[in-house]
Amino acid sequence: MPEVHDLLAHRLTLLGLRDVDRVLTHTNRTVMVSLTAGGVLRLHRGYASAPDRVLRAIVRFLNPRLPRAARRGAEREFLGFPVEVYAPPPPRGPRRDRPRPGDVLLLQRLAALHERLNAAHFDGMLAGIPIRLSGRMRTRLGELAVDLRSGRATEIAISRRHLARHAWPEVEHTLLHEMVHQWQAESGLEVDHGRSFRRKAREVGIEPQARRRVARAGDEAARA
Numbered sequence: 001m002p003e004v005h006d007l008l009a010h011r012l013t014l015l016g017l018r019d020v021d022r023v024l025t026h027t028n029r030t031v032m033v034s035l036t037a038g039g040v041l042r043l044h045r046g047y048a049s050a051p052d053r054v055l056r057a058i059v060r061f062l063n064p065r066l067p068r069a070a071r072r073g074a075e076r077e078f079l080g081f082p083v084e085v086y087a088p089p090p091p092r093g094p095r096r097d098r099p100r101p102g103d104v105l106l107l108q109r110l111a112a113l114h115e116r117l118n119a120a121h122f123d124g125m126l127a128g129i130p131i132r133l134s135g136r137m138r139t140r141l142g143e144l145a146v147d148l149r150s151g152r153a154t155e156i157a158i159s160r161r162h163l164a165r166h167a168w169p170e171v172e173h174t175l176l177h178e179m180v181h182q183w184q185a186e187s188g189l190e191v192d193h194g195r196s197f198r199r200k201a202r203e204v205g206i207e208p209q210a211r212r213r214v215a216r217a218g219d220e221a222a223r224a
Contacts, residue, residue, distance in 0.1 A: 008048045015052060016059045017041075027089040031154065032079060033058060036143045037181045037191055046083025054081045064190045097135045097160075107131055110158065110175065117176050121204040126182055130155040137161065141214065142174040144181040146191050153185040162214075170214050176206050 009023035021039035025048070033043045041062070047055065057077035060066055066074070110131045118126045137143075137159035145154045156178045163171060180200045184191045198208035 004045055004048045008043070011052075012041075012055055012059060015056050017062065020062070027087050029084060029089060031145075031147045032083065033061070034146055034154075035062060035191070036145055037178070037193070038140045038143045040143070042145075044083040044087065046085065046087035047078070047081065049086035050078075050081050050083075054078050064192060064194075097133060103133060106133065106163070110171075113172060113175055114156075114179065117172070117179060121176070122179070122183060126179060126186060127153075129153055129182060132157045133160050133163070134158065135160045141170075142178045144178045144185070144191065146185050151185060151188065153182045153191075156182070166214055173206055173212075176204060177201070180204065180206070
C-alpha cells in the first residue's frame, strides 16, 4: 500500500510540482511546509486530506518565479487549511538521531567554525543557527532547513557519514555551502542554487555547483 508521502507527492506532481527530488511528511505544526536546499520537500501530513485547491496553492508558493504578492496569497490559502484536524501531532516530540560519544565536542567545533566563517566571509552578519548531526543522510553532505512560513533558516544539518569519511577541509566546504544558503534566506532571496547562490559561492571561495566531487581519505572521489 502506498505511503502517505508517496500519494501526496503523486498528487502534487499532477498539479504541477517540479524540481523536487523527494516529498516527506511530518506533524510539526510550527513548520507547515519547508523546502531544503537539497530538493527535499517536507510538509504537514494533514495536507494529504486537503482538496486540490490547497495543494495547488502549495505548488504555486514553491514556484520561485511567482510574484511576491501571489506567493503571499498562496501562502494564506494553504495555511488556512486545518491540517491538525486530519493529522494530530504525536504525544512525543519528533524522533532525532540518538546522541553519540563525542557529539558535544564535535558540535562545539562546528559552531566555532560557523562563527569563524561568518566573520571571514559574511562580516559576522549571519545569525547563530542550530547545527545538527544527521545519520540519515545517504547522498547529501549537508542541508539547510527553512521555515517557508517566515522564510527563516531554522537549522543546518551535517551528515555523520560525511564527517566519518571525509577530511575536515571538505566539512568546512560543506558548512560554508550551507551558510551561503543561510545568507540567501536572511537576505530575503530564494534558497536555491541559482544566480545569487553562484555569485556568493564564488565570492566566498567555494564551488558554485549544487553537487561536487568529494575526495575520500584513501578512497576514490565521491559524488556529493
